[in-house]
Amino acid sequence: MPELRVTPGRYRGRTCLYVTLPGGRAAAWYDRESGQVSLVLDEYRAEVLAALAPYLTGEPAVGPPPVPTPAELALLTLHPDDDLAPNRPGEALHATLAAIPASRFRRAPRRAALTALTAQEVLGAELDTLEGAGWRVLHAVPLPGGGYIGHLLIGPAGVLSVRTLYAGKRRVRIADPLVTTGRGQPEPQLRWARHEAERASLALATAVRPVLGIVGAAGVDPVRRGAAGRGGTGPRTAPGSAVLVRDGGQTGVRLLRDGEVGGLAGLGGVLKPADVDSLYATARDRRTWLRV
Structure with a gap:
């Protein structure tokens, strides 16, 4: 047998x-x-x-x-x-942590991987709740070269590529494409989010919108375009809000804080259920991502 x-x-x-x-x-x-x-x-x-x-x-x-x-x-x-469907949120980071020896010389890399894993697990658990609203969710989609897309959403409102950022109860300041968490160094998180969405678009042959998922932020302060350097900022975001950040003619990046994911359930008008199923079948195949 x-x-x-x-x-x-x-x-x-x-x-x-x-x-x-x-x-x-x-x-x-x-x-x-x-x-x-x-x-x-x-x-x-x-x-x-x-x-x-x-x-x-x-x-x-x-x-x-x-x-x-x-x-x-x-x-x-x-x-x-x-089949990528069984991947847990943060699947790639579990392998990364297993490869880092637990010694005092490796505390910083382990701490960075653990905080990134926390962000992906928290946001991933919220994203999984969207399946009841007609969405399909994939986690830790591998890309050639060792990179990966944290979360991929396919549903009535289209395809979304979600990059996560752990804020650790600090304020997040955004001056497109830079994102600064607390007193840390600015990072081009929005540029990275756009790049991941572009690669997903190439793989799936459809439009993919970038999203930056911010976990555990004390607040988010988006800077108005042209106001950076003059001390001007846009309105601070409150829980339940979302901001679309634009840089000239580039694709907007949606900001999504933990606790706001349920708001995506009501969005639609882009993909029919049959289109969602077809794209999901393509996206969950690891071989789809070998060409990007």
Whole structure:
């Protein structure tokens, strides 16, 4: 009897478990909400039910799968090692922390990685709540050269590439493209966010809007264009607000603070559900990102 592999995933916006053969071919999936086991390979019925036994609640309904959409067909042929959907928020940083030895000489790199991980976990948990509003979320999307996109959102309002910044209860001052946290050194966070969105746009062949997610800020002070150097600033943001920062003709970057993510649920008018599913199927395939 072949040893089948059970991995978590999403099917039509619902949590499910995929059962695959050793070579990666899908044999079935189990929809936890409906209790339905959809068999792709009926000859492996007994093996599939044995693999799913620890996860079943009650007596499942077992039968052929519903007629799949083209996007679902693509997922059925996706090898588990190429599937980005199971990635946790901050997945790439877990590997980074494991590679840094715990010694007094490496305290600064470990502290930087831990704070970045905190930001991605906090914001990622909030972003995951959008799935009930028709959004699909991917975390730690790998890019060639060792980089990654912290979070990728695909939903009714389009595709958003989210970069995270941990503020640690300090004020954040923005003078596009620079972002200063407390008394730290300014960093071109908005430029980096735009660059990540551009790479995502190339990979997915669609428009991707950049977002800077700010976690744990005491406040955010955006500087009006042309006012930097004269001491002028724009209005300070309060919880629940969002600011669109622009630099000439460049793409605007949306600022999103933790606690504001729910506001994205009401946005729409860009992608239909079928388009969301199709783009999500493309984005969750690791091979999609090899060409950027």
